[in-house]
Amino acid sequence: MKKIKIVLLIIVLLIPLSIASLFVxxxxxxxxxxxxxxxxxxxxxxxxxxxxxxxxxxxGKLNGNGNSIDFFVGLLIQSELSKDELTHYYEHAQYAGAKVEKRNVLIEVLTVEDRVLHSKYLEHRQLKFNKLENINDFSNYYFVTIYDGGYPALFDIRGN
Structure with a gap:
């Protein structure tokens, strides 16, 4: 009888631990x-x-509503090229999706206005760039971004 109680106790403890481990x-x-x-x-x-x-x-959940995971990367660059030239250059690049290789990855080139990247894909988050902290003239500085989103959040609470 004691062995059965121990086995049951182990099972009762393992189930919540197994579920909790999914959140990690x-x-x-x-x-x-x-x-x-x-x-x-x-x-x-x-x-x-x-x-x-x-x-x-x-x-995490970067824009819109619902439970989903989005992936976003922003590069801060300094360039002698215009925004249009940079946009043309990066629009021809082929990027794999964050989780599914054959996905339509969205690309954006933005002029820098301050330390914070202002993107339509970052509705619920902010990205601050430390290297811009002591810069007053943002001429020739650009943010180039890629975005891939809408994946099921599953057990990642950042997708809520």
């Missing part, structure tokens, strides 16, 4: 996906007369 595993998997998503963007060659200043990325 899924965020880790999403962080790995974000890292891969970011690295492919960083590896893409910069256009001429352009230098990379800083990179920021985030995963």
């Amino acid at each position: 595993v899924f965020p880790i998997l999403n962080n790995i996906s974000l890292s891969k998503f970011e690295k492919q963007f960083e590896r893409y060659p910069l256009p001429e007369e352009t230098s990379l200043i800083e990179v920021k990325s985030v995963v």
Whole structure:
């Protein structure tokens, strides 16, 4: 009888622990996906007369309503090229989705107005770029972003 109680106790403890572990595993998997998503963007060659200043990325419910996970990467660059030239350059790039390779990854080139990246894809978050802290003249500074979203949140509470 005592052995049965011990087995039942172990089962009763393992079930909640197994479910709770999902809330750890899924965020880790999403962080790995974000890292891969970011690295492919960083590896893409910069256009001429352009230098990379800083990179920021985030995963979570970034815009809209509902439960889903979005992936966003922003590059801060300094370039002698115009916004239109940069947009043309980056629109021709092919990026894999954060979790599904054949996805339509959205690209955006924005002029820098302050330390915060203002993007339609970051409705619920802010990305501040530290390298802009002591800069007063934002001429020739741009944010280049990629976004992939709408994945099921599952057990990642950042998707709520």
